[in-house]
Amino acid sequence: MANNPTSSSGAASLWRDPDKRAILxxxxxxxxxxxxxxxxxxxxxxxxxxRGLASGFGFLxxxxxxGIISTPLISYSEGSSYGVVxxxxxxxxxxxxxxxxxxxxxxxxxxGIARLSKNWLVQKIATAYIELFRNVPLLLQILFWYxxxxxxxxxxxxxxxxxxxxxxxxxxxxxIFAEPIGQAGMGTVWWALLGGVILAFIVRWWAxxxxxxxxxxxxxxxxxxxxxxxxPLVVYFVLGSPMDFVPxxxxxxxxxxxxxxxxxxxxxxxxxxxxxxxxxxxxxxxxIQSVSHGQTEAASAxxxxxxxxxxxxxxxxxxxxxxxxxxxxxxxxxKNSSLATAIAYPDLFSVFAGTTLxxxxxxxxxMAMTLAVYLTLSLLTSGFMxxxxxxxxxxxx
Amino acid sequence: xQFLKTLGVTALFVASAGVAQAGETLDAVKAKGFVQCGxxxxxxxxxxxxxxxxxxxxxxxxxxxxxAAVLGDAEAVKFTPLSAKVRFTALTSGxxxxxxxxxxxxxxxxxxxxxxxxxxxxxxxxxxxPKSLGVASATELSGAAVCTNTGTTTExxxxxxxxxxxxxxxxxxxxxxxxxxxxYDAGRCDVYTTDRSGLAAQRTKLSKPDDHxxxxxxxxxxxxxxxxxxxxxxxxxxxxxxxxxMINAEEMGVSSANVADMATSTNPAIKRLVGAEGDLGSxxxxxxxxCGNIIxxxxxxxESYERNVGPDTPLKLERGVNALWSQGGVLYAAPMR
Numbered sequence: 001m002a003n004n005p006t007s008s009s010g011a012a013s014l015w016r017d018p019d020k021r022a023i024l025x026x027x028x029x030x031x032x033x034x035x036x037x038x039x040x041x042x043x044x045x046x047x048x049x050x051r052g053l054a055s056g057f058g059f060l061x062x063x064x065x066x067g068i069i070s071t072p073l074i075s076y077s078e079g080s081s082y083g084v085v086x087x088x089x090x091x092x093x094x095x096x097x098x099x100x101x102x103x104x105x106x107x108x109x110x111x112g113i114a115r116l117s118k119n120w121l122v123q124k125i126a127t128a129y130i131e132l133f134r135n136v137p138l139l140l141q142i143l144f145w146y147x148x149x150x151x152x153x154x155x156x157x158x159x160x161x162x163x164x165x166x167x168x169x170x171x172x173x174x175x176i177f178a179e180p181i182g183q184a185g186m187g188t189v190w191w192a193l194l195g196g197v198i199l200a201f202i203v204r205w206w207a208x209x210x211x212x213x214x215x216x217x218x219x220x221x222x223x224x225x226x227x228x229x230x231x232p233l234v235v236y237f238v239l240g241s242p243m244d245f246v247p248x249x250x251x252x253x254x255x256x257x258x259x260x261x262x263x264x265x266x267x268x269x270x271x272x273x274x275x276x277x278x279x280x281x282x283x284x285x286x287x288i289q290s291v292s293h294g295q296t297e298a299a300s301a302x303x304x305x306x307x308x309x310x311x312x313x314x315x316x317x318x319x320x321x322x323x324x325x326x327x328x329x330x331x332x333x334x335k336n337s338s339l340a341t342a343i344a345y346p347d348l349f350s351v352f353a354g355t356t357l358x359x360x361x362x363x364x365x366x367m368a369m370t371l372a373v374y375l376t377l378s379l380l381t382s383g384f385m386x387x388x389x390x391x392x393x394x395x396x397x
Numbered sequence: 398x399q400f401l402k403t404l405g406v407t408a409l410f411v412a413s414a415g416v417a418q419a420g421e422t423l424d425a426v427k428a429k430g431f432v433q434c435g436x437x438x439x440x441x442x443x444x445x446x447x448x449x450x451x452x453x454x455x456x457x458x459x460x461x462x463x464x465a466a467v468l469g470d471a472e473a474v475k476f477t478p479l480s481a482k483v484r485f486t487a488l489t490s491g492x493x494x495x496x497x498x499x500x501x502x503x504x505x506x507x508x509x510x511x512x513x514x515x516x517x518x519x520x521x522x523x524x525x526x527p528k529s530l531g532v533a534s535a536t537e538l539s540g541a542a543v544c545t546n547t548g549t550t551t552e553x554x555x556x557x558x559x560x561x562x563x564x565x566x567x568x569x570x571x572x573x574x575x576x577x578x579x580x581y582d583a584g585r586c587d588v589y590t591t592d593r594s595g596l597a598a599q600r601t602k603l604s605k606p607d608d609h610x611x612x613x614x615x616x617x618x619x620x621x622x623x624x625x626x627x628x629x630x631x632x633x634x635x636x637x638x639x640x641x642x643m644i645n646a647e648e649m650g651v652s653s654a655n656v657a658d659m660a661t662s663t664n665p666a667i668k669r670l671v672g673a674e675g676d677l678g679s680x681x682x683x684x685x686x687x688c689g690n691i692i693x694x695x696x697x698x699x700e701s702y703e704r705n706v707g708p709d710t711p712l713k714l715e716r717g718v719n720a721l722w723s724q725g726g727v728l729y730a731a732p733m734r
Binding site: 050065066067068069078079147151152155157172173251252253254256263264341342343344346350354355357358359360361363 | 481482483485486489509510529530537538540541542547548552553555556557559560566567568569570571572576579580583584585587628
């Protein structure tokens with residue numbers, strides 16, 4: 001800077017100095033942003049005052065007074081406040097997003113690999129699946145699963161007589177099954193499960209260590225299955241099955257008791273999973289195909305078994321290509337879950353940005369809270385995926 | 398938070414830019430040449446489009462009455478179909494000039510959303526069940542699944558009713574009335590609840606209307622009426638007196654058939670009503686014949702009622718409490734003088 005001869009003289013030279021010019025541009029941009037934000041705020045305040053709209057978050061303490069069809073994890077009654085309604089909606093949204101993402105990931109991986117299968121039939125079925133579900137609008141699919149598949153199921157009154165005990169039933173009120181209630185001794189079974197998981201990790205670590213040192217392999221997968229599944233089961237039966245399954249009972253109108261998964265949840269979940277999995281399948285296929293064929297050949301030349309070739313050579317390299325677009329699909333699924341409002345699934349958008357907004361009229365606050373929730377969920381998802389991506393990305397040596 | 402809040406409101410008000418400020422709705426309506434009226438998405442008898450796309454119904458007639466009063470032309474109305482959920486936002490944001498959408502007048506709505514100008518139908522909430530259920534009274538409904546609309550007083554009333562009677566229930570709440578009817582028809586729930594006029598109207602959409610029965614209980618008061626935005630009293634007066642005009646016309650025996658002869662009536666009250674005497678119209682910024690125009694093109698309240706929801710229509714609703722006060726009902730309009 002000091003050596004620059006033009007910087008020392010006059011306004012014209014100030015304009016010619018790229019460094020100073022850059023600062024000037026930045027000042028102008030900042031001023032424009034401040035002006036823009038300021039005018040929006042003042043405009044809003046004026047307009048709200050003109051229309052006599054109240055503001056503030058006091059409404060969250062007011063009691064809601066309406067019923068909600070499904071309120072897992074949260075105790076809700078009509079006397080609960082709008083703040084609790086917010087939590088109920090939030091939990092329903094998170095459950096839908098989480099279960100949806102996990103299932104879509106598995107289905108998508110499965111279909112994506114099937115799409116590359118050498119078996120003609122499997123490959124064509126996977127292709128047909130992708131092309132069908134990827135190209136039909138999601139809302140249509142939700143309404144299809146709900147109106148054409150689940151609602152026409154027979155009703156409980158045509159299936160059962162009053163007083164009849166039912167352990168498992170799929171009818172137009174949802175999927176209903178007997179409620180498992182743990183008895184004395186069930187705690188031991190849970191501890192056995194936890195112990196099995198920990199032991200499996202220890203065995204895995206030990207087997208890896210031994211393989212590095214001696215080259216000897218150990219059947220980790222089957223050992224893990226034995227530890228995590230078989231061991232708790234053995235404990236369960238040794239203790240004399242300390243869990244009761246309480247069936248639902250038919251009343252005059254419907255099945256009472258048991259666990260009910262409402263058809264709205266099933267329809268939305270099916271639609272989201274099937275739709276998103278079609279995209280994930282294509283991402284997986286693209287990822288696998290991005291790995292040069294030379295890698296497979298090199299693996300064969302080294303004598304790696306065919307099923308290990310995919311798992312140890314191809315997929316780890318494909319993950320680098322798969323993870324970033326996969327993150328977008330998870331975000332899409334989370335945001336698409338707000339289409340719940342089309343059927344009666346009580347997600348955040350439906351019970352809070354819908355019903356609560358209508359009953360209270362606090363549009364600004366409610367929309368801001370809803371926006372903030374979807375933004376936070378999305379940022380958390382992409383934060384996690386970015387962390388995972390940085391772990392698996394190509395380490396150059 | 399402040400920033401997000403602002404963004405939300407901006408979105409809300411960008412849509413309403415250019416809509417008149419308080420006190421100017423009348424000028425804006427005159428300038429654009431039509432009344433923008435918020436109605437339902439299809440409730441037979443109240444606001445429903447026919448196969449040619451023409452809207453008919455009790456609520457639609459009110460919109461047409463306002464257009465006749467303000468512009469002298471009952472056809473100068475544009476209709477905005479609104480779900481129960483978005484109706485108030487549409488009104489407060491200025492998307493519609495008046496909301497005539499079978500909306501229950503409650504204190505919180507009157508203070509939060511707009512100014513109710515009267516009642517054009519006195520209703521009450523009821524229950525409909527399939528006959529095969531063998532239920533004779535709403536008190537037997539413990540354990541039932543109930544289909545209803547989100548964002549309605551109905552949703553709140555049904556919660557109150559079941560709580561007050563210590564009965565269990567599951568609520569299945571949809572946004573659109575058609576979805577509620579479809580879900581009930583498919584057996585998703587045992588009970589369909591809404592205003593009794595709505596039950597009568599929606600029943601016509603069921604696959605087998607005769608297989609369903611409306612239970613005798615009326616669990617709430619539902620005075621349905623039109624509303625306008627807060628802050629424009631002149632426009633509110635126009636709406637209020639358009640409605641009162643139709644009711645007063647019935648009371649005085651003035652109908653679309655005889656309104657042309659009424660200018661020479663010997664009754665000064667009738668002459669004031671049709672604008673042949675006095676200056677009632679100019680007090681609210683309209684032509685003195687505004688009420689005469691309404692009666693000539695839309696008719697009085699009785700004509701509108703018989704045409705849309707009366708015993709000769711598919712809804713088959715008797716006048717009941719909606720008869721004039723002089724005939725045993727509660728319809729009582731303030732005098733126009």
